[in-house]
Amino acid sequence: MINNDNVDLMLVSILQSRFKSITEEMGLTLLRTTRSPILNEARDFVTGLYDSKGRMLEQTEYIPILAFALQPVCQYIIKYFGDDIFPGDVIIHNDVFTGGNQNADVAVFKPIFAENQLVAWAACKGHQADIGGAVAGGYNPEAREVWQEALRIPPVKIYERGKLRRDVWQFIFANIRFSIVEDDIRAHIGGCNVGERAIMQLVDKYGAKNLQAHIEHLFMLTEQKMRDEIKNIPNGIYHGQSFMYNDGVNEKSKHKINLVITVKDDSILFDYNGTDPQTPGFANAPYSSSVSAIMLCLLMVIDPDIPHNHGLMRPIDINIPEGCFLNAKFPAATTFGNTIAGPHSDAILKAFARALPERVTAGWNRALCVATSGSFPENDRKWADILFLSLKGGSGATEGVDGYDHIGLINCAGGLLAQDYEMFELHNPLFLLKHEYARDSAGPGKYRGGLGVVTEFVIQGKDTTCVTFGDGVDIGAFGLLGGLDGTLNRVELKYPDGEKYIAKTKEILKDIPTGTVFYQHAGGGGGYGKPSERDNKKVLREVKQELISPEIAKEIYRVNLDSLTSKRY
């Protein structure tokens, strides 16, 4: 099927699904071969393919927040190395001031050559267990500049023309605490090799020039589809505002995100003028991280099946003034940046709420993470865990559908798995007492927010440290159109001597004694629409299921509970 431009639409269609399938294959390789649980259990990585100009062909992301941060890096690398790129090169990068989204999110790029020319790039990027800096794991609430957070890796070749640069490799890993990271970077290279092999087969079959022509057409069609999606959003100027709390330096601080979305026909502008300046601590976002937050919220309000390639980005304009805390200037500390997606998404959802009330959700529970580490009592073996199971709260409700229970932070949009209890106890000296839905945690509404969870465990190990980084203890996930807020987050330590301590959202707690009981409440999502309009049967059923207390049912939902006295319903 040939049209005027000599483009075979069948081939465009085949390429699009083939690119997707290749990035999935690369992702599967990473999932299976990496050793750090944050990669293979939490799936905190992305794989992508880029054309010779560094434009995204497709990506597979399990976790959206690092998804849209590879294209700018790829383009930076192309500019940086110029002609100095050869078959067999492998390039590594993490620097947040040259396109990276987080210091610990390390990307590996491999140029793909065929017919004696550069035809494409394969890339894998994942969250590493350690990246140097002052504290293990990289989350350092006390950091004030980038050098206290991480080893900066502007692009550097670790392989040149197929040969390992042993000196460079050893230099990098001499600055990283865990040898597991070395294995994981090897797994990233393996993922790129899988992508390289598959692209070379495509070139072999269709020819480089022909392939590029069809890629341009794919970009064009995707851009057109994106413009059609934007046309579905009513023209207008939409304002959204939200706050991040506690920059880790001043507990009482409050930081405004000011967003104006302008939709005009088939173009859209996200403008962050008026957003507060960068903070002195680590609660700042690099530009790429903020862009990913925008993209993930945008994909939630349009047809999400649109191909994820360069064409998708073309109609979108973004202005985040340099020096505000969503686009921090060198040499700011920024490790908290991805977590700012919580407050940031609130501003975006609120802005879209006026434009697309049926598509947007109420607020999602903001993550409060507790990176916990220590050693086993019997053999001093070290362990570390980010306690995903306890931080996953509920999502915001939307028109027609309740929020998703225990889904977790919006950055991950349901892609982050809670640990299995038995594996959790096998890997960590922690004894679980409870992990259940938290009653009355969901923000009430015609559609209720997703349920939050309560987790309790006994700390049985030695030298236990908890590093908290998060938000959501000052305000709950916001309700929308008459819906109410979800519950607040809370982390509490009950020491063996009976003392209790309520953890702050960004602090390091050291030497937690054996026998301490850890308690976390991850809040529910925001409700949508007036609670009094909720279907009474649903309320009664959840009272019976002990997910809603009789008091809330009576006072907030205005439901008569007399019918509950009979055993059956």
Place this chain on the structure above:
Amino acid sequence: MAYKIGTDVGGTFTDFLLADDDGNFEVYKTLTTPEDPSIGVLNGLKEMADAKKLPVVDFIRLVDIIVHGTTVTTNAALTGNGAKTGLLTTAGFRDTLQMRRGIREQQYNNKYEAPVPLVPRELRCPVKERVSVKGKRVKKLDRDSLLECLRMFKDEQIEALAVCFLHAYNNSINENEAKKIIQEYLPDVYLTLSSDLLPQIRFYDRLSTTTLNSYVGPILKNYIMQLMHRLNENEFRGILLIMQSNGGVTSPGNAIKNAVSTMLSGPSAGPVAGMAYAETHNYRDCITIDMGGTSFDVALVKDRKPLVITNGKINRYLTAVPMVDIHTIGAGGGSIGWLDEMGLLRIGPKSAGANPGPSCYGLGGTEPTCTDANLILGYINKDYFLGGKMALDYNHAYKVIEEKLAKPLRTSAAEASAGMFQIINANMADGIREVSVKKGYDPREFPLVVAGGAGPIHAGMIALELEIPTILIPRESSIFCATGMLLSDLRHDYVRSYNSLLTNKSLEPMEILFNKMKNEGEQQLLTEGIFHENIRHYFSTDMRYVGQYHEINVGISEEDLKNGRLKKISSRFHQTHDRLYGYSLKDENASMEIVNLRVSSLGITSKPGLQQRAFRAATGRNSVKSERKVYLPESKSFELIEVWDGDRLEDGIVINGPAIVEQVNTTIFVPAQYKLIPDRYSNFLMQLIT
């Protein structure tokens, strides 16, 4: 004369393969009777009796073995019509089943809801008890909290009950105590203990599987009782066997106990059949594809064993019992072509099904399907569909494709059909990559065994895309799974968690656990009437490098275990890891960790063999039927090519592509790059011309 029957209940048809002592195979098909599928089975038996000119009872008395594949458990899980089920679980962990570890499969879709849990919260009852990760009982089972749950279950009139306590794989004392009390209070309830069904680590996996077993157990039980009743009424004296998801068969009693193991009863027989055909050409491996009306199933067989997974999902519910790794995509003869919002042509997963079916059937279909495209392109002969039993409406199909696809694409109906053919082939090639490339296997090293009515039209082009050199097309490719059932062995899978580093010291405890499972398998097979000399046991371990989270399953020989050949055991792991993921840590001397031990016990049954037919001397070109215009993908044009009669091909004949080979039930398209040769088993071999 004695008979063996394989019968596969599908969505539309119930397929039968009747084998007699002389090795003759006959195919029968009846309409499936969804309200009680055993009626359809009996209808088929009656049809066979008629064909043999025998009264039904006299015919059935001659049947030795019926192997049966059923979809009742799958349907119950898919439609939510399982038994009313209760769940007993450790206090503090009441919601694990519903949480599903908090995953939302569609990241950006905020309207996507979690599936309704198999057991609602009010029927998930927490019991005070606790076993530690090391297997120590740290809290006794609290009788009062248990009795309170049981009273509630009684009031609620549950039909089935699942019990899953934390770390019960390691110490089942509390589950066993609960069982005693349950049997006293609720003797008629279908009961599953997690430590009986699947004693392996990972709470959610075990919980979900145990619950699913109870949820579908009573349904399967009622169905099998009904089927046995109907057979007994007709004086059936033979053995009834039920096909399981693991590619083996079992006795009705065992199937009822492990109901969740029949979730893929049916499709799982496909790879078994494929292997039998591949073996006639001395292959030990193959990839099987089965293209039906709505779906395309792919599976890979390595060393005569179908690949098996332990993380299968049915309707988003996890099941961790071993099942044959069958990858299904929505591509079949009825798959509908449509244009997405970018104006790109897509096919499936929506299908016109059997009713109304493709437009060319003339039964009211108005959507452009894959079959319609194949008709326009000349691959299907409109006057010889089902041997001429069904006339096809070419003009209607043409009009539908023209209106719905060609005009919006500004092209001709023929070009649009060619596009459909190309895209559905690409989709199916991707489906094959899922089970091969993505698992570390190179598809070029496997013969492709092709089944399903539409499969042989597409197989050549799919194989070309993947550079697969050899394609095998069985003559009876339309009832692939019923064939596989007759060729399956009895199979039981056992698992025990055993967490330890792989060292010399761990071998002895491993051996003890392996032998326990082996004995269990031996006993089970003996009670199913298998003689000792026909029993085989296969040991394997789920292992990983220390620090990894995902295990891989690696075979381990009894010999190596007994003789403490640690090196051999570990090098096998390194090799498998390297194949799957492209690297191993052999040189780094990384330590390995064992998570689970598994035993598969096989009872080898006597099977009807595939028979060679008499030699047919080549006499020339007798079997060329005609010529017709067919669309050729290389030249993108219609050309006149030869049509051969598949039922009359003679030995020694080589048909170079492009060509069409027609039989009553299937049509083969031989692309220009391939040649077709009939083999002595009445099957067809297609080979890449080098």
